[in-house]
Amino acid sequence: MSVLQAVVLLLVACGGAGVVLTREPSRQALVASLNGLLLTLMFVVFQAPDVALSELAVGTAAVPLMILLALSKTRIEARRTNHKDSQ
Amino acid sequence: MRPRQRAIVALLGGALLAGFLWWGALGLPSFGAYAGPYGDVVNAAAPADRQVQNVVTAINFDYRALDTLGEEYILFAAVAAAALLLRRVRTERQESDAASVSESEPNQPSEALHAWGLAMVACTLLFGVYMVVHAVTSPGGGFQGGCVLASAWVVVFLTGDTRLLHRVTNQNLVQLAEAVGAGAYAATGLAMVALGGVFLQDLLPNGSLGSPLAGGMMLVINAGVGLEVTAGFVLILLEFLHQTSETLEGR
Numbered sequence: 150m151s152v153l154q155a156v157v158l159l160l161v162a163c164g165g166a167g168v169v170l171t172r173e174p175s176r177q178a179l180v181a182s183l184n185g186l187l188l189t190l191m192f193v194v195f196q197a198p199d200v201a202l203s204e205l206a207v208g209t210a211a212v213p214l215m216i217l218l219a220l221s222k223t224r225i226e227a228r229r230t231n232h233k234d235s236q
Numbered sequence: 237m238r239p240r241q242r243a244i245v246a247l248l249g250g251a252l253l254a255g256f257l258w259w260g261a262l263g264l265p266s267f268g269a270y271a272g273p274y275g276d277v278v279n280a281a282a283p284a285d286r287q288v289q290n291v292v293t294a295i296n297f298d299y300r301a302l303d304t305l306g307e308e309y310i311l312f313a314a315v316a317a318a319a320l321l322l323r324r325v326r327t328e329r330q331e332s333d334a335a336s337v338s339e340s341e342p343n344q345p346s347e348a349l350h351a352w353g354l355a356m357v358a359c360t361l362l363f364g365v366y367m368v369v370h371a372v373t374s375p376g377g378g379f380q381g382g383c384v385l386a387s388a389w390v391v392v393f394l395t396g397d398t399r400l401l402h403r404v405t406n407q408n409l410v411q412l413a414e415a416v417g418a419g420a421y422a423a424t425g426l427a428m429v430a431l432g433g434v435f436l437q438d439l440l441p442n443g444s445l446g447s448p449l450a451g452g453m454m455l456v457i458n459a460g461v462g463l464e465v466t467a468g469f470v471l472i473l474l475e476f477l478h479q480t481s482e483t484l485e486g487r
Binding site for chain 2: 150198199202203205206207210211214215218219221222225
């Protein structure tokens with residue numbers, strides 16, 4: 150195993166731990182996006198460019214965006230219910 | 237159960253799991269070692285056999301094309317199911333809040349952001365099309381190229397706004413593209429049967445090694461997959477945005 154491979158594996162381990170340790174959902178989406186970028190790097194280092202390209206689009210952009218959209222939807226919904234209750 | 241007892245159970249379970257994992261890891265082949273002959277055989281045979289440089293594409297869209305057909309329909313079913321779920325809630329909302337929907341002006345993004353977004357969309361689309369078309373010569377293909385193409389729509393949303401996204405996107409066309417792309421895969425397989433082969437047997441001319449037009453059937457399938465993946469992602473994005481933007485306006 151080369152130094153680069155060892156470093157990138159360590160980075161992915163840190164990134165994964167970071168995602169688990171972030172408790173606030175919208176922040177977690179951003180940390181997960183960063184972790185997706187680290188995974189992309191790992192796939193490149195391990196010579197899997199096909200997988201890296203998919204991971205880049207899906208893991209760092211699409212999935213975090215869906216999480217953020219779903220979160221904003223639930224928050225608006227919650228605010229609306231509170232508003233109705235107080236009327 | 238008291239916390240102390242719980243800690244003991246967790247510790248025992250964790251130790252057992254760690255032991256088994258360690259035991260399993262000892263039996264793994266050494267780092268980077270490849271035992272099976274299949275990959276070596278395909279690597280040696282595919283370039284001469286099918287005139288392709290990207291052997292991954294040859295495996296996915298020719299030798300094991302039937303597996304990828306199933307994979308594509310998993311994606312298709314997932315997109316259809318997600319769209320169905322999001323859409324039903326949407327009609328409910330429209331019925332209950334039709335009166336309260338107001339014409340609120342969202343924040344207008346700056347012109348610099350628009351210009352930057354336009355440049356990014358152009359580059360992203362070009363790169364995505366390049367990846368779909370060059371499936372047999374370089375890393376990429378329909379799935380990856382489709383993801384990249386769809387992210388152009390994400391860029392439109394991020395640097396413009398929801399209205400701009402709806403103005404440049406016709407949802408009916410997106411749905412049509414999704415269905416046509418998915419159908420193209422099975423249709424290609426059936427076309428090969430009509431040409432006298434078996435389902436998904438590559439009967440189209442393979443061309444010469446190094447040309448983007450090499451690979452025969454793989455190009456046709458990749459174009460279909462690229463269309464399906466792009467449309468699928470865009471459709472999901474549109475459905476999610478319908479959900480959030482309608483509740484925003486109805487606030």
